[in-house]
Amino acid sequence: MIITAVETLARFEKDVKRTDIGFLAIATEVENDGEKASETPEKIKELLKEFQDILPDDLPNELPPYRTHQHEIVEEPGSKPTFRAPYRLSPTELTDTKKQIEYLLAKGLIRPSTSPYGAPVLFTPKPDGSLRMCIDYQALNKQTIKNKYPIPRIDDLLDQLRGATVFSKLDLRSGYWQIRKADNSIHKTAFRTRYGSYEYLVMPFGLTNAPATFQAEMNHILRPLLDECVVVYLDDILIYSRDMKQHVEHLRRVFEILRRERFYVKLSKREFALEKVQFLGHMVSAQGVHVDPKKIEAVRTWKTPKNVKELQQFLGFANYYNRFVPQYAKIAAPLTNLLKKNTPYKWEPKHQEAVEQLKQALTSAPVLILPDPERDYVIEADASDLAVGAVLMQDQGNGLQPIAYLSKKLHGAELNYPIHDKEALAIVIAFKAWRCYLEGRRTTVYTDHCSLKYLKTQPNLSRRQVRWIDFLETHFHYDIPWQVVSLDFITGLPPTTSSHDAILVVIDKFSKMGHFIPTHTTARTEETAQLFVRHIISQHGIPTTLISDRDPKFTSKFWKELMSLLGTKLGMSSAYHPQTDGQTERLNQIVEQLLRAACKDDISKWDLHLPVLEFAYNNATHAATGQTPFFLCYGRHPLTPQKPTTSATVTPVTFRLRLPATWKIHNAFHVQLLKPYRDPNTIFVGRQPPPPTPVLVHNEPEYEVESVLAHRRRRNGTMELLIRWKGYDPSEDSWVPESNMGNARRPLHDYLVKQGVTSTTQL
Structure with missing residues (x-):
C-alpha cells in the first residue's frame, strides 16, 4: 500500500492504476457560520431577513434579465470558427461533466448546439476539493478583439477605505452566469463533450473579455455608491463605513440596488459588520492594510524554485506585495538576474539567501496606513549600487508611519551613474510613482546625500540632470509670499x-x-x-x-x-x-x-x-x-539708482571708477575690493549668477583660491589639494597639484597651520 498526496483526481487515478490501491483524503476549510452569525448585529440580521429574496441557496431556474451590458464576442476580420477536439477525461471527470451539464440545462443556462464552433472541456480543482468544469477557449480568445475596459487598480481601491471602521463583503452567486450573452455571440461559446455539443446563454468562465464585461456592469449599477461606501473588484463587493449606524444604511442601499437589478448574493460566504476583512489578498482594518495571514503562511511554506517557471511564480507572488517590503528590488536582484535571457538556471547560495530574505520580509511585513489626502507627506529616498528605493510616510497623529515602500532595480547605464545621480534618480522615481498622492500637497524629501541640495544651483548640469530638475520643478510646492x-x-x-x-x-x-x-x-x-x-x-x-x-x-x-x-x-x-x-x-x-x-x-x-x-x-x-x-x-531684481562704470584701467589689477561727485573717496580700487557687475535683468529667475571670470596674470587665466579643504598623495608621490574656488559653488571643488599653488600661498599656509605642520612633505 502506498499513500500519496495528490493535487487532482486525475493524478490520483493514475497513481491507483500504478499501485493497485490508494487512499484519497480531501481536506476542506470549514467556517464556523454559527459563531459568525451569533456575532452579527441584530440590525444586520433583520436586514438579511428583509432581503432574503436576493440571498437564495441557488440561482433561480430562469435566465437573468437583459442588462445594460451583455457579453458580445467580436472577432478580428477574416477569422474562422474555432474548433478543437474534446480532451480525454477520467471516469470521475466524465461523471462530473454529465452532472454539470444536466444542472446547467435544468437552470436554462445552456442549450444544445449545432454551431461550427467547439471548445474542449477541462477541470480544475476547487478549494473544497470538488472539481470546476471549465471550457478551453484559448483558440477563440486569440482571435477576439480585446475589450479595453479598465479593471480597477487594487491599490486605488484600498486607498478609498481610509477612515472606515466597519466592513462587509458580498460575493455574487456565480456572478458571470448572471450576465446574458449577446444573441449574436451565443453560438461562439459552443463546447463539445462525449454527451453532445452545447452553447452558453449566459457568460461563461474563460472568455478573454468576460472580466471587462462584468466589471462594466458592476460599475454601472453601483456607480452612485462607488468611492462613497462601496468598492467593487469583479464579483467582490466591499461595503465600508465609519460606524455601525452608517453601515446598516449603506448595506440597505446596496441590497436595494441588487434587488432592483436582480443580482443574487451567495450567503454562505457572507462577511458582515467586521472590524477587519480580507480583501484581494490583503487584510484591511481601521489601522491600515497588511498582508493576508493566509498568504503569509503560503509564502512561509513555499518550496525552493527548481526551474525558471517556479521562480517566476514565486517572484510574481512576492512582487504582488512589494509595497510592504523595503528595498524589495535590491533583495530580489539575484533572483531577477536568473530570469535574464541566455542566463543558465544555476541555483547558488546567494539565490537561496534572497528567497529566505523575501520570505522573512513578507512574514514580518508592517501595517501600512492608508493615505490622508488632506495631510502633508514625507519621502525618504536612498540608493545603492544595484537599486534605488523610497518610503512614503505621513503623520496622522501617531508620528510618521509608512504608507508604501518603493524600489527599482537599476539597469544598463543606470548602474554606471555616480552616486549623487543615483540618489537623485531615487527621488525622481518616487515622485513619478506616487504622483497621485503628492500632486497638490506639501511633500518633504529626506536623502542622506548632502550634494543633492546643490543640484538646482550648480552651474554645469548634464542633460539627464536638466530633465530631472525640469520634472521636479513642476511638482515643488513653494510658499506663497504675504500669506x-x-x-x-x-x-x-x-x-x-x-x-x-x-x-x-x-x-x-x-x-x-x-x-x-x-x-x-x-x-x-x-x-x-x-x-x-x-x-x-x-x-x-x-x-x-x-x-x-x-x-x-x-x-x-x-x-x-x-x-x-x-x-x-x-x-x-x-x-x-x-x-x-x-x-x-x-x-x-x-x-x-x-x-x-x-x-x-x-x-x-x-x-x-x-x-x-x-x-x-x-x-x-x-x-x-x-x-x-x-x-x-x-522673481526679479529692481533697477538700482546708478550702474557703476569704469573709466580707466590703471594696472592689470587696479581700476578707476566713475563715482558720484558727492562721494569723498579716491576713485582707484584694487581688484580684490571690487565685484563684477551683472545686470539683474539678464539673470534667470532661480538661477545662480555666473561665476567670476579669471584674473589674467602674464596673459594666463588664474582663478582665485578661497581655501584648501583636504589633501591626498597619489601613488606616484604627487601631492594634490582639494580647492574651494572663490565665487564658485561647492560642487565645483576640485583637486589640483601642489605645484599649481605658486600664487596662492596664503590659503595653503592657512591649511598647513590647521594641520599642525609647516610643509606639505609632513602631510
Whole structure:
C-alpha cells in the first residue's frame, strides 16, 4: 500500500492504476457560520431577513434579465470558427461533466448546439476539493478583439477605505452566469463533450473579455455608491463605513440596488459588520492594510524554485506585495538576474539567501496606513549600487508611519551613474510613482546625500540632470509670499513735522520683505486697520495668518472682528517672550540703525527717509534666504539708482571708477575690493549668477583660491589639494597639484597651520 498526496483526481487515478490501491483524503476549510452569525448585529440580521429574496441557496431556474451590458464576442476580420477536439477525461471527470451539464440545462443556462464552433472541456480543482468544469477557449480568445475596459487598480481601491471602521463583503452567486450573452455571440461559446455539443446563454468562465464585461456592469449599477461606501473588484463587493449606524444604511442601499437589478448574493460566504476583512489578498482594518495571514503562511511554506517557471511564480507572488517590503528590488536582484535571457538556471547560495530574505520580509511585513489626502507627506529616498528605493510616510497623529515602500532595480547605464545621480534618480522615481498622492500637497524629501541640495544651483548640469530638475520643478510646492505676516510698532521716536512718532513695521515671513509705515502712538485701532489695508492688503492681498504682540490695538474687539471677517487667523506672541515674534523684533533693530545713519542732520524729518530705507532693505541679500526680499517676492531684481562704470584701467589689477561727485573717496580700487557687475535683468529667475571670470596674470587665466579643504598623495608621490574656488559653488571643488599653488600661498599656509605642520612633505 502506498499513500500519496495528490493535487487532482486525475493524478490520483493514475497513481491507483500504478499501485493497485490508494487512499484519497480531501481536506476542506470549514467556517464556523454559527459563531459568525451569533456575532452579527441584530440590525444586520433583520436586514438579511428583509432581503432574503436576493440571498437564495441557488440561482433561480430562469435566465437573468437583459442588462445594460451583455457579453458580445467580436472577432478580428477574416477569422474562422474555432474548433478543437474534446480532451480525454477520467471516469470521475466524465461523471462530473454529465452532472454539470444536466444542472446547467435544468437552470436554462445552456442549450444544445449545432454551431461550427467547439471548445474542449477541462477541470480544475476547487478549494473544497470538488472539481470546476471549465471550457478551453484559448483558440477563440486569440482571435477576439480585446475589450479595453479598465479593471480597477487594487491599490486605488484600498486607498478609498481610509477612515472606515466597519466592513462587509458580498460575493455574487456565480456572478458571470448572471450576465446574458449577446444573441449574436451565443453560438461562439459552443463546447463539445462525449454527451453532445452545447452553447452558453449566459457568460461563461474563460472568455478573454468576460472580466471587462462584468466589471462594466458592476460599475454601472453601483456607480452612485462607488468611492462613497462601496468598492467593487469583479464579483467582490466591499461595503465600508465609519460606524455601525452608517453601515446598516449603506448595506440597505446596496441590497436595494441588487434587488432592483436582480443580482443574487451567495450567503454562505457572507462577511458582515467586521472590524477587519480580507480583501484581494490583503487584510484591511481601521489601522491600515497588511498582508493576508493566509498568504503569509503560503509564502512561509513555499518550496525552493527548481526551474525558471517556479521562480517566476514565486517572484510574481512576492512582487504582488512589494509595497510592504523595503528595498524589495535590491533583495530580489539575484533572483531577477536568473530570469535574464541566455542566463543558465544555476541555483547558488546567494539565490537561496534572497528567497529566505523575501520570505522573512513578507512574514514580518508592517501595517501600512492608508493615505490622508488632506495631510502633508514625507519621502525618504536612498540608493545603492544595484537599486534605488523610497518610503512614503505621513503623520496622522501617531508620528510618521509608512504608507508604501518603493524600489527599482537599476539597469544598463543606470548602474554606471555616480552616486549623487543615483540618489537623485531615487527621488525622481518616487515622485513619478506616487504622483497621485503628492500632486497638490506639501511633500518633504529626506536623502542622506548632502550634494543633492546643490543640484538646482550648480552651474554645469548634464542633460539627464536638466530633465530631472525640469520634472521636479513642476511638482515643488513653494510658499506663497504675504500669506503669513507679522507686525509690530517702533515707538519712542521724536515727533516729525508731520506729527509721526512711531513706525508700524510689517514683515512677510516667507520672503522677509518689510514695509515701514509712519504712524503715531495715539493712533486708534481703526486708524491702524486703515494703514494695514492701504499698505499691505491693497498690494499683497489678505494674509492667512497675522502674528503680533499683545498690544491693546491687536487684542481689541474691533481688530479681532475685522480679522475674522477677512478670514485671517490671529497669532499672539507670549507675554515676556518676544522671541515668538523674533523676525519683527530683529527688523525693528535694523530700522532703528538705518534711521540713525540717515538722520544725522535733521531728525525732525525721519519719516521722509522711510521709503528709501525700505527700498534699501528689500534690495539687500537676506542671510536666512540667500536672496533679496524683492527677488523672492517678485522673481526679479529692481533697477538700482546708478550702474557703476569704469573709466580707466590703471594696472592689470587696479581700476578707476566713475563715482558720484558727492562721494569723498579716491576713485582707484584694487581688484580684490571690487565685484563684477551683472545686470539683474539678464539673470534667470532661480538661477545662480555666473561665476567670476579669471584674473589674467602674464596673459594666463588664474582663478582665485578661497581655501584648501583636504589633501591626498597619489601613488606616484604627487601631492594634490582639494580647492574651494572663490565665487564658485561647492560642487565645483576640485583637486589640483601642489605645484599649481605658486600664487596662492596664503590659503595653503592657512591649511598647513590647521594641520599642525609647516610643509606639505609632513602631510
